[in-house]
Amino acid sequence: xxxxxxxxxxxxxxxxxxxxxxxxxxxxxxxxxxxxxxxxxxxxxxxxxxxxxxxxxxxxxxxxxxxxxxxxxxxxxxxxxxxxxxxxxxxxxxxxxxxxxxxxxxxxxxxxxxxxxxxxxxxxxxxxxxxxxxxxxxxxxxxxxxxxxxxxxxxxxxxxxxxxxxxxxxxxxxxxxxxxxxxxxxxxxxxxxxxxxxxxxxxxxxxxxxxxxxxxxxxxxxxxxxxxxxxxxxxxxxxxxxxxxxxxxxxxxxxxxxxxxxxxxxxxxxxxxxxxxxxxxxxxxxxxxxxxxxxxxxxxxxxxxxxxxxxxxxxxxxxxxxxxxxxxxxxxxxxxxxxxxxxxxxxxxxxxxxxxxxxxxxxxxxxxxxxxxxxxxxxxxxxxxxxxxxxxxxxxxxxxxxxxxxxxxxxxxxxxxxxxxxxxxxxxxxxxxxxxxxxxxxx
Numbered sequence: 001x002x003x004x005x006x007x008x009x010x011x012x013x014x015x016x017x018x019x020x021x022x023x024x025x026x027x028x029x030x031x032x033x034x035x036x037x038x039x040x041x042x043x044x045x046x047x048x049x050x051x052x053x054x055x056x057x058x059x060x061x062x063x064x065x066x067x068x069x070x071x072x073x074x075x076x077x078x079x080x081x082x083x084x085x086x087x088x089x090x091x092x093x094x095x096x097x098x099x100x101x102x103x104x105x106x107x108x109x110x111x112x113x114x115x116x117x118x119x120x121x122x123x124x125x126x127x128x129x130x131x132x133x134x135x136x137x138x139x140x141x142x143x144x145x146x147x148x149x150x151x152x153x154x155x156x157x158x159x160x161x162x163x164x165x166x167x168x169x170x171x172x173x174x175x176x177x178x179x180x181x182x183x184x185x186x187x188x189x190x191x192x193x194x195x196x197x198x199x200x201x202x203x204x205x206x207x208x209x210x211x212x213x214x215x216x217x218x219x220x221x222x223x224x225x226x227x228x229x230x231x232x233x234x235x236x237x238x239x240x241x242x243x244x245x246x247x248x249x250x251x252x253x254x255x256x257x258x259x260x261x262x263x264x265x266x267x268x269x270x271x272x273x274x275x276x277x278x279x280x281x282x283x284x285x286x287x288x289x290x291x292x293x294x295x296x297x298x299x300x301x302x303x304x305x306x307x308x309x310x311x312x313x314x315x316x317x318x319x320x321x322x323x324x325x326x327x328x329x330x331x332x333x334x335x336x337x338x339x340x341x342x343x344x345x346x347x348x349x350x351x352x353x354x355x356x357x358x359x360x361x362x363x364x365x366x367x368x369x370x371x372x373x374x375x376x377x378x379x380x381x382x383x384x385x386x387x388x389x390x391x392x393x394x395x396x397x398x399x400x401x402x403x404x405x406x407x408x409x410x411x412x413x414x415x416x417x418x419x420x421x422x423x424x425x426x427x428x429x430x431x432x433x434x435x436x437x438x439x440x441x442x443x
Contacts, residue, residue: 059101249322310335
């Protein structure tokens with residue numbers, strides 16, 4: 001499945017309807033929130049089924065740099081808090097959760113903490129969060145382009161807290177990053193969003209729910225205002241839900257190729273944005289059923305064009321865009337202007353790559369319009385973005401000759417994606433497959 005070019009992966013075409021069960025690993029969003037709270041807790045925590053990927057390794061490594069003990073061995077990850085230390089450097093890689101969740105934690109360290117990242121990370125917006133910390137009397141030195149990595153947070157061992165305004169129009173992570181550390185501030189913290197839009201609200205709800213489960217008092221009764229009381233964070237023994245957004249390409253594959261794909265461990269209720277997938281895929285023509293904790297998506301190979309507001313679930317937009325190129329009519333995706341500030345400008349990247357393969361994809365002020373056209377093979381660029389890579393695989397499921405650049409970038413949140421994808425197809429052909437994919441109804 002590898003082309004003569006080492007960095008290109010030949011996306012396989014589905015020759016028959018699918019019939020596979022795909023077990024996806026734990027949620028990255030939940031995993032990194034649990035890690036931060038465990039690092040701030042009064043006692044040890046055990047995190048079960050934690051995702052082990054580049055993003056979570058970067059978070060674990062950053063917390064260890066700050067003086068927290070994190071044992072990533074085995075299914076149960078142990079976290080033992082320690083005194084937060086400064087005079088260290090945190091490598092954020094390309095992980096938005098690391099660069100945006102840990103500056104407020106670093107303000108509690110006993111000295112300066114320098115933040116750096118991958119080249120691609122240097123364009124990701126950080127300004128609203130850094131300005132919020134400065135408004136709380138935390139010294140932040142910006143050493144590159146203002147409002148971006150690299151920068152240094154000068155920890156003093158304590159933050160007074162109080163009240164702060166933040167424009168989170170560019171990322172809900174600005175709010176979550178302040179909330180996660182807020183109970184350790186002397187006065188707690190009240191955060192007020194002041195911008196015109198607030199994307200990915202489910203991710204903020206996720207933050208609030210995991211904080212409450214750890215004993216933190218959070219009042220979110222007023223729209224776009226959150227108040228966190230000062231107090232302890234409890235060490236916990238928790239199980240991490242599967243990553244529902246990472247399940248999206250596999251579930252959508254059933255619609256492109258026809259047949260059925262099942263994902264076990266689907267929660268009855270969730271704060272993950274991927275929890276919106278059943279309704280979205282039903283609108284686009286799938287039959288969706290939840291039997292116990294197994295979600296099954298069945299498709300016929302036909303995809304309906306839709307008009308979707310994905311403001312609450314922008315992270316699945318690349319997958320839905322890749323599904324939409326196989327549609328029977330145009331699809332409009334709205335409310336996702338903030339995706340311009342993710343691992344790459346995802347709107348520009350999707351428009352460029354769909355167009356490169358003969359499709360029609362136009363950018364709007366806050367989204368995309370995809371008009372189905374006959375596609376041809378070619379190189380699908382990924383821009384060091386894991387969701388662009390999985391989108392390319394979904395396009396190539398029906399279009400011969402699609403070569404996905406740097407599919408290994410999927411290790412950011414879904415290690416072994418290419419093997420899981422191949423396993424899904426092999427299982428559908430009746431082969432016995434391990435490592436997360438099985439044939440037929442067996443889970």
